[in-house]
Amino acid sequence: MKVITLLNEKGGVGKTTLATHIAAGLAIRGQRVVLIDSDPQGHATVVCGLPKEPGIYNLLVRDAPFNDTMRLVPPEQYQMPNEPLTGQLFVVPSNIESRNIANSISDAFAVSDRLEELKEFIDYVVIDTSPTPSLLHGSIYLATDYIIYPTKCEYLSFDGLVESIKHREAAQLNRDKWNLGPIEVMGIVPTMYRNQTIEHSENLKELRQQFGKLVWPPIHQRTIWAEAVTMRQPVFAIAPQTKAAAEALALVDRVLGAAVHV
Ligand SMILES: Nc1ncnc2c1ncn2[C@@H]1O[C@H](COP(=O)(O)OP(=O)(O)O)[C@@H](O)[C@H]1O
Ligand SMILES: [Mg+2]
Numbered sequence: 001m002k003v004i005t006l007l008n009e010k011g012g013v014g015k016t017t018l019a020t021h022i023a024a025g026l027a028i029r030g031q032r033v034v035l036i037d038s039d040p041q042g043h044a045t046v047v048c049g050l051p052k053e054p055g056i057y058n059l060l061v062r063d064a065p066f067n068d069t070m071r072l073v074p075p076e077q078y079q080m081p082n083e084p085l086t087g088q089l090f091v092v093p094s095n096i097e098s099r100n101i102a103n104s105i106s107d108a109f110a111v112s113d114r115l116e117e118l119k120e121f122i123d124y125v126v127i128d129t130s131p132t133p134s135l136l137h138g139s140i141y142l143a144t145d146y147i148i149y150p151t152k153c154e155y156l157s158f159d160g161l162v163e164s165i166k167h168r169e170a171a172q173l174n175r176d177k178w179n180l181g182p183i184e185v186m187g188i189v190p191t192m193y194r195n196q197t198i199e200h201s202e203n204l205k206e207l208r209q210q211f212g213k214l215v216w217p218p219i220h221q222r223t224i225w226a227e228a229v230t231m232r233q234p235v236f237a238i239a240p241q242t243k244a245a246a247e248a249l250a251l252v253d254r255v256l257g258a259a260v261h262v
Contacts (some may be wrong), residue, residue: 001119002259004186005127005144007137009167010160014150014191016043017225018251019128022148024048024078024234025252027087031123034070037094038101038140039130045093049077049232052095059092059114060139061104066092066117077233080240090122102135108174111136112143124259131160133167141171142178146186146259153190153203153218161188185214186258189251193218216254219247 004022006015016039023035037044042052050071058064073089107113115125127140149164151157168183175183188211194200195218208215224244228235235245 001115001122001125002145003115003125003127003143004146004148004255004259005129005140006148006150007129007164007168008149008151008157008160009131009133009163010151010157011131013152013157013160014189014219015131016047016128017229018148018150018189018191018219019126020044020047021234021236021248022252022255023091023124023126024073024089024236025249026124026126026255027073027075027089028079028083028085028236028249029252029256030086031256032088032121033124033126034090034092034118034122036092036125036127038098038136039094039128040096040098041130042094042096042098044128045091045095047229047232048073048089048091050091050093053093054095054097055091055093057095057097057101060101060110060136066114069093078237080236098130098136105135105139108135108139108142111139115143133163137167138171138174141168141183142175142180144183146184148186148255149188150191151188151207152192153200153207155203158203158207186255187216188214189216190218192221194221217247217250219251220244 006019023033026033038056045052055069059069070090070092075085079085149161151161222244224239231238235248239245
């Protein structure tokens, strides 16, 4: 089982969009996936067509069983038309109560310990996070194998990225104490990219200069992504033939390829 966490301390950069599409895409590729929504806004929950509820709160604070907190997403919600589905997608939902998790858990290993229970049944855990750092993020870092950083090619998103990287480095010191090994940065994914703007192409160049091959191909800005949110379905399901769906599936395949190497 691999745990992949989406992070960037700037809001609105595409964390939830990528988390939900990576999770659904991995299920389309035959994997058994749990998407954990750890953001009090509960947007990952909502875009998967589920009601907001305190799933992650109950799991971590009330020690509720996964059977009571995890919801199965019906395959017709996300699968590609006329394609057989072999994987499964579950969501641990969130709501405003997630704000209180950080004050209510005393054990930094709360997330790791609960995820251990899934090891036999699940191939990938994908964690969507809130932009505001908290002690919950600390617990998530201890449970994470790989980080994906979505970023817009704009100054403030880069600032969020730099802050996130600083926090990962601090979290790594904590992991070192427990001999947990390094968290691997799987990739930095430029999102909402417009290549006809000089600002975006210059900033992408800068990102590549700084981070080299860690910078993955950009996901372009397209209106279908907003429509997918309105329909509570991923682009794979509502527009499988579009460039947006092709870019999202290429991203999923890259995740599958990268996760094999460790
Ligand atoms: N490639 C894209 N093109 C156009 N809009 C996008 C794209 N990716 C994300 N969005 C939109 O941008 C908004 C913010 O994305 P979201 O994933 O919620 O960011 P975050 O979780 O980092 O706050 C959402 O309304 C989403 O639909
Ligand atoms: Mg979000």
